[in-house]
Amino acid sequence: MLENIDLSRKIEKEEYKAAMPGLELKLGVLQREAIERKIPVIIVFEGWDAAGKGTLINRLILNLDPRHFKVSSALKPTEEERLRPFLWRFWIKTPAKGKMAVFDRSWYHRVLGERVNKTVKKPEWLNAYKEINAFERQLADDGNVIVKFFLHISKKEQKKRFEELESSPSTAWRVTKEDWQHLQQYDEYAGAVEDMIAKTGSSQAPWTIVEAHDRRFATVKIFKTVIQALESRVQALKAGGEQTARVQVSDNNLNDVSTSILDRVDLSLSLTEEEYAAKLKKYQERIRELEHQVYMKRLPVVIVYSGWDAAGKGGNIKRLTQNMDPRGYEVIPIGAPNDLEKQHHYLWRFWKEIPKAGHIAIFDRSWYGRVMVERIEGFCTEAEWKRAYREINEFEEQLVNFGAVLVKLWLHIDKDEQLRRFQERQENPYKQWKITAEDWRNREKWDLYKIAVDEMLYRTSSPHAPWTIVEANFKYYARIKALKTVIAAIERRMGGT
Template sequence: MFEATKVGRSVSKQDYKEQQEELRTQLLEAQRELRHTPIPVIVLVSGVEAAGKGEVVNRLNEWLDTRGVQTFAFWNESDEERERPRYWRFWRAMPPRGEIAILFGGWYQTPIEYRFHGQCSDAELDAELNRIVDFEQMLIQDGALIVKFWFHLSESDQKARLKELSRDDRSRWKMLPEKSRFSEHYAAFEEVAERVIRHTDRGCSPWYLVEASDRRYRDLTVGKTLLHAIRSRLAEHGAHEASGIPNDPDLPESDSAQITLLDQLDLTRALPREDYKTELKRLQTELNELAWRAYNKQRSTVLVFEGVDAGGKGGAIRRITQAVDARLYRSIPVAAPTDEEKAHHYLWRFWRHIPRAGRMTIYDRSWYGRVLVERVEGFASPSEWRRAYSEINQFEEQLVDSGIILVKFWLQISQDEQLRRFRERESVPYKRYKITAEDWRNREKWPLYKKAVNEMIARTSTRHASWTLVEGNDKPFARIKVLRTVCDALNEALEGAPVPAAGYLPCGDKRIEQAVAKPVKTGGD
């Protein structure tokens, strides 16, 4: 695979000078045009040691307008990053639409290091690479352009470059923190890199292999490739805009949701007032203790509350927050996305609030808005909400794999009970803020929401993240069921086997040791 990067291509100083000015002008023009589109550009920079990745990125920042470019280097994980799922740090680096982010190594760096150090097998590496392919596909379907560069040198050129860099105490290479000595095992590193590139080289996000022995050739190649990729993506976007044809067909919806799970709920279930008071005190005391146990064991909790309007989400959440120390939880009320949030993938705003180890985040409405209100009200296209089921399942799987305790609730009430609560809200002054014209409009679409809810539950109630359906006509019954479910989930998780820390890869149970590790042998496991 890497033979084409070892043929000795070069560019003369004069040619470089002539081409650089024109290339820089064209890149700036493309960047200005990009700003007026919904296209975020993600540039991944990776490659062998001493190939000049830092030099290339500095050159791109010189050629482009840095007001629309952000650069991220994923060196040692911070405490915040270690206490969350591994992809949290990458979601924070996602550029808004119309801007560019340059990522050193990105989500490829850790898998390559794990395999190189022999801390996971080829099969385990492939499993992680499959996740990466799905992740990139999700970003691309949302409109992102991903440009992946791999810079390569022959072993002899690498040795010469390293010798040159080691003599200069001010070289960027020498100043890098905790350099991994991949160059000492060139063949082993090249084998791992080839496996990674072959597995993740897809038509929608191909790898560009760049010969890095000649700096001028390397820099011009990167600039021209990036320019071509941005122009091609702009042309695609312009063609769609000019045609007026939607990006996806409005396919007929499935009728599989006509008989719904919600119809099977017994909404007459109730709890006597005295029993409610007794259980509430007992469960809130238990929840307080469990929250502190989770904190001491560094186990995070995510609670998701969805339900019909006036279904009792707020009351159930308050009974939880009354029991948990305010220093341990955050309650996130989810409303219409802000301009900043709309400039990113819809999951971005939820990744931002994933709790640190030992803490709890309560989502009052959540990412399921994509397949509920956005679907019913037409804020998301059919292709967007249809693919969201898979995206949500992958997102929740990552949370659970990282050790997060995830509990999801759907609170359901009857139409008659909803009408009674709406009228009560209008008549009681301190409840009036809860009722809006939009609530009444949503009520008229009850059958559409019911169908959407059934499909959501059927397609996202998984082994690692099942739904709990709560009969909500009787508020005391609903609140006790929610509290008991949370306590049961925490008890089960905290009494079970220890889980990997949040930053672990699915393919490994230990972080890469800072000490010199034994690299993977060539020729297989």
């Protein structure tokens, strides 16, 4: 496919000089429109070494308002980055609404350089296609305009450019041994590029191959492509189209979730105080040992606590962490998103909190808010929460693929027990702060929440990321069950490595 690209295309100086001022003005106007209409924009530059990425990116950004874009270079991952799933460092750099993120190389590194140089194994880069497509689809569904460039030059041209750089003392250092090695691998690399373009091109995130022998031709093509992408989105919005309108979610209603999972939970389960004290001691000692092993073996651990208000999440987490080393774990409480978080895809703030390999992250509430409170309270559209089941499953699958132990706990109590606990809080001066008018309002919607929870448990439990329902009417029982569940999950993984 690459060999059919006409690399002789060029633009003469006069034509270029005539065209650019108009394109520059247009791009400036469109950037301001995108800012006003809160469109997030992602521009990816991939391409051969010495194809001119740096110069062409600079040419583009000089016309943009620097308050609203950011350029990131994806070179070798840092230590911090290596300890997290490979998409982590790109997720956290996805643009807020109205902002533009320009990537000088990107997540495609995994299926190009890392693939060709065999620094990742084949199942990993094969899987990366899946993860990349999910990543781009999720962002496109959330309204991102995605433009991807591949700057193409021939092997002969690349060699010529390396030689030119080497011939001047002030640029010779820029050509490394690695570059010459890449030149040797040109054909292999070209195969990977073709594979990448075939597997990751989509109408939401199309590839544009840029014939990059002639700098002027490449510049004009890049400007025109970005302008066209922005223009068509702005036009669509002006015409009243919803950014996310194109996302069709089949209208699966609750009929699919034929039986209630929650109704089958045995809430009479309990423990005596002696049983509790003995087991608590034993499991707390065990979890501390495991915490150290997790660190030594660089295992990432993600524990998600969900449950009804007053189900005892806080006290439960406290018993889990009581004997742990604070250097090895972190409790991440999730409340309403702040302003900045609201400007991003809803998964963004969770990606930001993904623990380093070797650390334990305990989420007190989580991304499941999307299909519970946000669904019930109308904080997102129906299309958004319906889409979320798939997005959450993909997100969790990526964590597990990366090697994470993932434990998801639903602390379940019944409606009467919740009432009893609310009243107790209200009567105790030291607990009053724990109960708010909102808690009472949520309680009125118990039945709606129950439907949402049942659907959530049904749609997001999978062999690699199962839900554990913790019977929590009796706190002793719930605490021990949570501890046991976490320990078993870590031990299972320890055994496996």
